[in-house]
Amino acid sequence: MIEVKKFLVLCLVLGTTMIGWGAPRLVIYSPGFAFVEEARVLELEQEGTLLLRGLPREWMPDSLTVEGLTLLRTRPLGLAELLAGPIDPRTDLVVPAGPSDLIGHVVQVMAGGRTLTGRLLAAGQNLVMATLDGTVIVPDYERLMLPEPLGAAVELQYSAQEGPAEVVLRYLTRGLRWSVRYAAVLGDDGLDLTGWAQLVNTTGVTFDEAKIELLAGDVGAPRSADAGLPAPLALMAAPPAAEVEVAPAAEYQRYTLPGRVDLGEGTVYVPLVSGSLDYERVYRFRGGPVEVIVAFENELVPLPAGEVRVFEDEGELFAGAARIGHTPVGERIELAIGSAFDLTGERTLIRRRQPTDVLYRDTYRIVLRSAKDVDVTVEVLESMQGVWDIVQASQPYETVSARQIRFDVE
DSSP: OOOOOOOOOOOETTTTTTEEEOEEEEEEEETTTEEEEEEEEEEESSEEEEEEEEEEETTEEEEEEESSEEEEEEEEEOOHHHHOOOOGGGOOOOOOOSGGGGGTTTTEEEETEEEEEEEEEEESSEEEEEEEEEEESSSSEEEEEEOOOEEEEEEEEEEOEEEEEEEEEEEEESSEEEEEEEEEEEEEEEEEEEEEEEEEEEESOOOOEEEEEEEEEEOOOOOOOOOOOOOOOOOOOOOOOOOOOOEEEEEEEEEEEEOOOOOSEEEEEEEEEEEOOOEEEEESSSSSOOEEEEEEEEEOOOSSSSEEEEEEEHHHHHHHEEEOOOOOOOOOOEEEEESSSSSSEEEEEEEEEEESSSOEEEEEEEEEOOOOOOOEEEEEEEESSOOOOOOOOOOOOOEETEEEEEEOOH
16 A cells, blocks of 8 residues: 655754644634644754755745844745655655556646546456546556645744744735534424535645644635645545634634634535524515525524525425625524415505606505415515505505515504
8 A cells, every 4th residue: 555645744954953843723713714824943044045845835934034033044845845855765755666656646647638536446457446426447548646735945044043933924825714504403492503514625635633723704815926836636524523712813703713624625614603592483575476584693602604404204305505704693684585485465456546747646455365274474575665655554554664664563
């Protein structure tokens, strides 16, 4: 069995010695970037050069700050320099002797002017691969590759006090993002809400035992002139499970995951929030189909924006989905998950008069029908334009705003 392992490696030259390193801290933002903090314990000379390898391919060199030494010069390495650098033995890279050594691994095959990606099943006279489109037989190929991503590197010239010191690196990088998916199960006693954070890593490196914080809010994304290298094949990873610490951070909300997370290339799902809430089912008519709305007040924690998938029958029936925005505690949430099958409505303009050039008098008839075997209330919303007045109505109504009134029809 051939193992290909990726490590975030710090290679040192010109007499600098590495004593040890700590786990990275990642603050991930939903727009697709992250703030990375890594600590290294180094034996420093008064002047020297650090060569940092295994950095994210889309990191932003102009965002780098270093604590524990004085930077004299920073030089990101180009692709040619990166490929020409030595292989560090700590990566445990074992070079395969032939295609048969790669059976069971995800590979990339260049054949006939195209690149196929899949798991290698057999390697005899022909290659047999399992791909997303099915099993493929490749009789002739030009190149067989392990899709091992290549990270970035930078050379740092420094001055410092001689001796051991903790050096903290901080920088921004693209290629890390997160989002939320919620599941809401409706029952007789309330609504059970569970939210999962989806963490996506396409940086080209693995962050082992990372301390992860997720920041929710509309944050302006940083820009960098460095385009980075192309994205690799993403793989799936298993999620951890534990409680999350939620606290304000600047004008946003920070969700700190407990423990450490191995965040490799691909996607990880992490439980973020769960709890039970009271809810009500609202039927709303605006002139089209009668909408079905699940409404509740957020009494748990600040909820990041995301899609909510609603289930009924103890989770055995999918009932619809809707999206929520960033929602503080105490705010009402309304999920318009679909249209009622057995409730219908019609809104008809039956008369229009024009007493003056600028005054209209309109008469509308709204008819609601129900085929349900239980009584329900339908909320009828009417949008008003200009300066208006209701001169006659067959049902009581409530003025919601300067542009809207509401009828609650049994």
